Amino acid sequence: METRELRYFVAVAEELHFGRAAQRLAMAQPPLSRAIQQLERRLGVVLLHRTPRAVALTEAGSVLLREARTALDAVEAAERRTRRAAGDQPGVVLAAKAGASRELLSKLLAAYAAEPGAVAVEVMLCGPGEPEFLLRTGRADVALLHRPYDTTAGFDTEDLHSEQQVVVLPKGHPLANRARLSFEEVRTEAGLPLPRWPGRDGGHPDGAGPQVRDHTQLFQLIALGLACAVVPESLREQLRDDYAVVPVPDAPAVTTVVAWPPHSRSRAVADLVRTATRLQLRAGGQTGNT
Structure with a gap:
């Protein structure tokens, strides 16, 4: 497979529409369709279910989409690191x-x-x-x-540091004086939603609260009584007096690593x-x- 074919396939698989994918790739639709058909023939599998109204990924197509993204990321990374190594x-x-x-x-x-x-x-x-x-x-x-x-x-x-997590609540919250809370108690008794984090940060416990981009935004929402959050214990050093912090012993420990x-x-x-x-x-x- 060529990287060009993988880029074509990823565009179609993400758009699920040949016309939009062709527009995204700045090319005409017929050669894009032919390229995907050629890729399917070479692999001997059907990657996309096509109907007059819709395009859908097959199981094989879902696998190739995941692998193609990884491969293209690796190619892009190699290009960047090579150019950086050649810098003055x-x-x-x-x-x-x-x-x-x-x-x-x-x-x-x-x-x-x-x-x-x-x-x-x-x-x-x-x-x-x-x-x-x-x-x-x-x-x-x-x-x-x-x-x-x-x-x-x-x-x-290499692992550098591990720590437990705490729940951050607004000052004066009814649970603020508890010695500890379970994660289930945070969800069911705090009366405040957990935030929604960006899609790339899947390790955060997701909730039904407002979407947040960073901790500054998160802590402002907590101070306003619009959310609570389970975070690493060391983040309490960034908090002022208008927050309450309670340990959550059953939340997974957070380990800082250099990668x-x-x-x-x-x-x-x-x-x-x-x-x-x-x-x-x-x-x-x-x-x-x-």
Whole structure:
């Protein structure tokens, strides 16, 4: 299969309409239809059910869509990393979630800068779920990720820090004085909805509340009495007095990891990972905020 064919198929599979897919690809519809038919003949399977009114993926088509996205992301990542390696100024791009791992990130950058042969580090601070995406697509060389919020499958990783979770409630909430709450009690007794997170951040417990993009927006909604949220315990350091925080012992622990592509041969990435691991060992596993 050619990457061109995969791009054609992904466009049709996502649009489920040949006309819209052709428009998205800036090409005519007939050659697009022929390309998909040729791909089906080569694979010996039917990828799409076509009727005069609708286009639907077959089971084989669903599998190819998933695999094609992964393959195209890998090609895109290879292109970006190759161009970056050929640049005049060597450097490494580190992705992290804005507002998370602040202490760890600060210590890591300072410790790495003191290393012999350290290169410039470009830090990309972004929303929930985005560091993983940036790493998979080659926009970042290394990332700080947080299980179970981020998926680390396909990456090499080193665990840096684990912590429990708490529920954040508005100040004066009826449950604010409880010593602990179960996750089920948060759902059924808090009287406030959990937020909805962006699709890429599937590890967050999703609720029926307002959709949020980041923790700043989330905490404002909580202060207004419009939502509650289960978050890593270290985030309480960012909160003012108008919040109540209660431990949720049965919520899954959150582990901060440093992640990088397994095929990476970058010395800068290796040195950055080594520095992060050394910081973790010095702190006895208690380094940083998630």
